Amino acid sequence: MQSLSLLHVATLAMEKFHHLALLGLVLLCFLSASFAMLPTNxxxxxSSLLALRAHISVDPLQILAKNWFVGSSVCDWIGVSCGSRHPRVTALDISTMGLTGIIPPQLGNLSFLVSLDMSANNFHGELPHEFVGLRRLKLLNLSVNNLEGELPWWIGSFPQLLCLSLSNNSFTGLIPSSISNMSKLEGISLSYNLLQGNIPTGIFNISSLQLIRLTGNGLSGTIPSDMCHHLRGLSLLALSQNKLNGQLPSSLGQCSELQTLSLSFNGFTGSIPKEIGDLKNLEVLFLSYNYLEGVIPREIGNSFFLQQLSLQFNSLTGSIPIEIFNLSKLSIMAVTQNQPPITELKVTILGSTFSN
Known part of the structure; x- marks a missing residue:
């Protein structure tokens, strides 16, 4: 009897184990099927790229129509690049193809995408929210299209992004403060849109930035007085054709790598900071069409590589400092239409004629 009881217990235990194992197998199959439905291959x-092709209404060169088809490997499609370690799409470059259409949400499933360049086409509509899934992106270039709508808050959700270019579109609203979350960003271009409001101060805290292009919007407010504290590697600052105001901060002289400083067509007041002369690498200085006053600082003559200088249509007084005429690379200088006018002066240097 006792042996029978032990056998009964053992049998129950084996059945229970078999039942649990069967449940585990079922669970494993379920998980495998679930993962198979995720974007992992x-x-x-x-499918994502075919969805893009389906949303293109005009393909004048028939590049996608004749090349993107199921019978060939997606890695061989024109404009598509795949990784060497993983057979996944890592780059999509369909720039300058004259394409017209909208950007479908399925592009957000290209989870291994590192570079996306759809610039110089005729894409319209808004950016799909599904782009937040492109966490590996380092380059996002959608410039020179007809994209519209407000810049979404999630535009700052790309932790690896190095270059963001959305210029020459019709984006409206504010520049999202979330952009400052992209701590590796090296270049940002939002020029020639319909953006308004202040420039988020967090942008000036991204120490990796080398290029800032915000020209041709309706941006207002002032430039932070300490803007160059974190931007020691900045080489280009283009804020022209906006509604910015206030005084030019003397801290501009701390952006020691600056080569282009373009602040024309704004509402800046006060004097030109003499600290601009600390910018030894400066090649282009555009400050025209503002309300600047006082004299032209002679320290500008310390910018030995200066090639273009535009100070016209301000309220500058006095004369052009002689130090500026010692700049051997200077080929363009415009100081006309100041009120009262700059002292009449016309000098020819190295074959170039400078006049007020």
């Missing part, structure tokens, strides 16, 4: 990448 090249087939999903292919």
């Amino acid at each position: 090249i087939t999903t990448d292919q």
